[in-house]
Amino acid sequence: MDMSLRLRITLQAGAVTLVCLLGLAWAASQGLGLLLTNARDTEMGIVLDAAASDVIAGRTPVAPDGLEVRVLDTAGAVVVDENDGDADAPGTDPDLTPEQVRTLKAGIPTTTGGAQPVRWHGTVVTAPDGSQRLVVAGTSLVGQRAAELSGARWLLVTALAGAAVAGVAIWFAVGSALRPVARMRQSVRRLAPGTRVEVPDATARELRALADDFNVLLDRADATTERLRRFTGDAAHELRSPVTSIRLQSEVAVANPDPEISQEVHEDVLADAVRLSALLDGLLALARSDAGELPPSDDVDLVGEARAAVTRARAALGAEPSVQLTVNAMASEAWASAAHTEIELVLDNLLRNASRYTRTRIVVSVLAGQSSVRVLVDDDGAGVPREHRAKIFDRFYRVADDRSRTSGGAGLGLALVAALVGRRGGRVTVGDSPEGGARFTAIWPRAH
Missing domain, CATH: 3.30.450 (Beta-Lactamase)
Incomplete structure (x- = not known):
């Protein structure tokens, strides 16, 4: 009941x-x-x-x-x-x-x-x-x-009567104590979007604490709702561009069944499809991170992973790359506590981001400390202005709004990097590089 x-x-x-x-x-x-x-x-x-x-x-x-x-x-x-x-x-x-x-x-x-x-x-x-x-x-x-029996009966009757009186008193006392809570509950139900619960006077410390907790919860809910609204809008905007491009290219191919034009259309559609697939993969990875899906942790050698990531980046740049990629490691091994797939995603996204803006050189350094392991990715590009460094790990954020989608990406790579490293207890920072461009630093807890 x-x-x-x-x-x-x-x-x-x-x-x-x-x-x-x-x-x-x-x-x-x-x-x-x-x-x-x-x-x-x-x-x-x-x-x-x-x-x-x-x-x-x-x-x-x-x-x-x-x-x-x-x-x-x-x-x-x-x-x-x-x-x-x-x-x-x-x-x-x-x-x-x-x-x-x-x-x-x-x-x-x-x-x-x-x-x-x-x-x-x-x-x-x-x-x-x-x-x-x-x-x-x-x-x-x-x-x-x-006399003893009579006294015992009267004491029993007195105890029952006293318990009944106490029950009635407790009923009204609890009702009086809970009345402000009921008023607060009703006010919460009638709250308009963006408003907060009125905090009672200073004499009711428990109610003040409850009202403050309600307001903190409402702040979090509003912030979550705003992030979800912004994320949904940005995701829809980013998805609309490749989908629209694919549709237009397909309409051109249908209207002009020329083999030469059809080949160009197929190449453009393939590029848009690859871009759309990468965008969806990023959104899916971020959604899993937000849902708290955490793969089992393992001991991962960051030196070996950095070299493997540089090899993949060189292959992506082509047979004769114009950018030099090197790995500097203070030790032959540096073990971090994370998942292997997470390390790959983080390093690939950092190198992909550096490849977009560097001019001639990218240096990947691995440093092992007593409690943490760091991976530094330096480039000699234009760097990240200070006013953008606090937001560069936000989703769909771009330093320059006029940057092309092809060169600038969808704005999910660095957000995914921050989410993957952060859920393992690490962090990602951006600063100035000795090479003249930007330095991105990913820090993981050291494996024990």
Whole structure:
């Protein structure tokens, strides 16, 4: 059953209160009997002292109403006053066992059983004739037992009533405490795009913290929505260009079924298709990165990967490349913690980016530190202006808007590099190169 928070808190707090009150009622009922017994013991102690004084003085003790006083010999038998013909004065045999007599002679109270239990106190005194007498005072416990039961019932009723009152109080207290939260929830539902939750006054620290957390969450949601909107728009714009080109080229081929024109059209369509495929691959890789799909990490030798990437770049430049590519490594091996496919994508994109803007030379350096491994890609091109360095790793961002799609790419390569390196705990930076152009640095955690 789906219960509200208010009801759950009330039920739980009410149950705890009821258990506590019942425990207190039980403890109080146990203490009530002891309290009544102690009161009776105190009263009988006073009566017993007076009776003992009478026996010592040779007088017959007189019992107050509700109490009994007996004079016994040390064996527990009733002693009859010889000067008093009425044998009923000292009373009837209190029916004490030898063990109880010894207990009373030791000054310890005892209780006789039966349908009408009696509690006895006793003390040993010396009569005027020199004989030892056991003076005992007793009181019936029948009324006390009834009082204990009655008190226990009232304590139980009081505990139940107290738990009910506490439950009602908790219900209203929780409702009062949650009322600002309910108002905040309603205000969140009515929020217009771009607005934020009103922060309560400074006295409600928890509510202020909750409102601040709501606003932080809304900021993140708005930022995510804005990135998704911008990414979707840019992706649609980038996809439209090769698709439109392919369509126009196909229309030309259909309208002019000339073999020479058809060959040119096929070459152009192939180039656009390759460009479109690369764009889709980049979008797919970024989407997987955003979704948190992280391949298992492995130990990858960056020196070997850098040399392999340079070999692939040379092959892409042609048989007689105009750009010189070299690899500088301080050691024969430099192991990083990443996935092999990620390293390939990062190095290929960095070299492809450098190849677009360099003039004559690209240098790939691998440096191994105590906790990280770095790959530096330097070129001798125009470099990256400082005002663009903070955004150059954004998706679809280009340093020059008028750059051609063929030379400038789609603006996804560096964004993919930053995403792949960043999800392994590394980072990518851009700065000035000693070669005169740009230096891109990719840093991975070192494999252990």
